[in-house]
Amino acid sequence: MVKAALIQICASDQPQENLIEAAKLIKQAAKGGAEFVLTPEVTNCVSDSKSHQNSVLHHQKDDPTLAALQAEAKAADIWLLIGSLALKTDDADGRFANRSFLINPEGEIVAQYDKIHMFDVNLSDTESYRESHGYRPGQNAVVAEAPFGKIGMTVCYDIRFPHLHRQLAQSGAEILTVPAAFARPTGQAHWEVLLRARAIETGCFVLAPAQTGEHDGSARKTHGHSLAVSPWGDVLVDAGTEPGITYVDLDMSQVAKARQRVPSLSHDRDFKIRQ
Numbered sequence: 001m002v003k004a005a006l007i008q009i010c011a012s013d014q015p016q017e018n019l020i021e022a023a024k025l026i027k028q029a030a031k032g033g034a035e036f037v038l039t040p041e042v043t044n045c046v047s048d049s050k051s052h053q054n055s056v057l058h059h060q061k062d063d064p065t066l067a068a069l070q071a072e073a074k075a076a077d078i079w080l081l082i083g084s085l086a087l088k089t090d091d092a093d094g095r096f097a098n099r100s101f102l103i104n105p106e107g108e109i110v111a112q113y114d115k116i117h118m119f120d121v122n123l124s125d126t127e128s129y130r131e132s133h134g135y136r137p138g139q140n141a142v143v144a145e146a147p148f149g150k151i152g153m154t155v156c157y158d159i160r161f162p163h164l165h166r167q168l169a170q171s172g173a174e175i176l177t178v179p180a181a182f183a184r185p186t187g188q189a190h191w192e193v194l195l196r197a198r199a200i201e202t203g204c205f206v207l208a209p210a211q212t213g214e215h216d217g218s219a220r221k222t223h224g225h226s227l228a229v230s231p232w233g234d235v236l237v238d239a240g241t242e243p244g245i246t247y248v249d250l251d252m253s254q255v256a257k258a259r260q261r262v263p264s265l266s267h268d269r270d271f272k273i274r275q
Contacts, residue, residue, distance in 0.1 A: 002148040005034035006209040006226040006246045008239045013047035013217030015056055019065045021243075023072050029245050030076035036148065038081040038209040039069075040226070041115075041156045041181040042098065045086050046215040050134050053096060059088045066101065074107030079146050083179025083209055084115065084155050086135075095136040100153050100179060102144045110146070113153035114138025117161055123185050131157070141168060149174040149252050152204070156180040159194045159208075162201055169202035170265055174255045176204045181211035187223025192235065200233040203259040205250055212241050231258035 007025045011018040022043050029037045044065040047053050060066060065085055073080040080103040087097045098115040116139070118132035141164060142153045152173030158164055159178050168176060176198060182191050199206040205228065212224030226239035228248040239246040259265060 002036055002250045002252065003034050004036040004038065004207060004228065004248050004250055005029035005032065006207065006228065006237070006239060006248070007037060007039045008210055008212050008224060008226045008246065009040060009043070009243050010213035010215060010222075011040075011042060011044070011046045011211060012215055013045055013049070013052055013056070015044040015065055018044055019068055022065075023068060025245055026069070026072050026078075026080065027076065029247075030078050032245065032247060034078060034247060036079045036081070036146070038083060038177060038179065038207055040083040040209045040211045041179045042086050042211070043083055046181060046211065046218045046220055047086075048218050048220065050094075052217070053086060053134070054088075054094075057086055057088050057096060060099070063087060070103050070107040070109070073103040073105060077105045079104060081151075081177050081179065083177075089136065091136055093136075096134055097138075098131075098135045098155060100155055100177070102146070102151060102153065104146075111142050111144035111151075111153060113142040113155070114140070115155035115158060116141070116164065117157045119157040123183060129183070143168055143171045143173050148250070149255070152176045154178050156182060159198060162198065165198045165202050165204075166265070169204050173202070174204055174252060175250070176202065176206045178206060178208040179210070180208055181220065182223040184221050184223050187225065191223055191225060192227060195227050195229050196233045196235065199229040199231060201264070203231045203255055203262070203265065205229065205231055205255065210239070212243060231255045
């Protein structure tokens with residue numbers, strides 16, 4: 001059994017303010033007995049302005065949020081998933097990385113994952129997003145190993161791509177992490193059902209820490225409702241819409257039990273599409 005904690009925050013466009021809040025909640029979660037603590041997507045900065053991001057963001061090697069949260073993980077002796085950080089890159093077009101980090105209790109980066117799928121959508125006449133204008137997509141899926149299980153790392157919009165999660169599970173993942181800053185319209189309609197579907201399809205635990213609320217310095221309004229879902233598809237916890245910490249106990253034996261009952265991960269068959 002491993003005790004996990006989902007951190008739910010309402011990040012602004014000021015990384016130093018967000019770091020103070022995230023570090024406080026991580027400390028509290030560790031004191032509450034959590035061995036594995038997870039923060040949301042873009043823990044360091046929620047912003048609509050590329051010029052502002054250029055003024056406040058850093059490259060990975062110089063990022064104060066990353067360094068500080070690595071130190072928090074070491075001090076608290078916990079595993080920490082930094083859901084993602086917005087980071088500068090050396091790309092010629094100036095786009096940022098949306099990068100998730102898994103940190104061990106020694107404060108070391110065990111794995112990192114750049115969000116593959118970009119949120120380029122038109123939700124309504126007044127609400128649209130073009131994530132690919134500011135961020136460059138990653139190219140590699142990642143499965144990382146912790147003492148309590150293998151972790152398949154994804155971020156937010158990745159949840160809509162079942163083949164990614166299936167391949168992570170077939171590569172050994174027992175826990176899927178889905179840190180997010182889900183928009184309210186899609187969150188209300190799709191968030192829970194997508195997370196439950198990915199859990200059911202893979203027989204994995206799905207842990208999804210989320211941003212919530214109206215974000216200072218941004219027009220973004222996020223859905224909240226950080227969720228943990230069992231390998232059988234049951235919602236174990238729902239954080240609602242307030243910032244804070246939500247704890248969940250993971251019985252890792254449930255992964256094997258779910259997969260024994262419905263062993264669909266081993267039932268792939270080749271097929272052709274006729275038109």
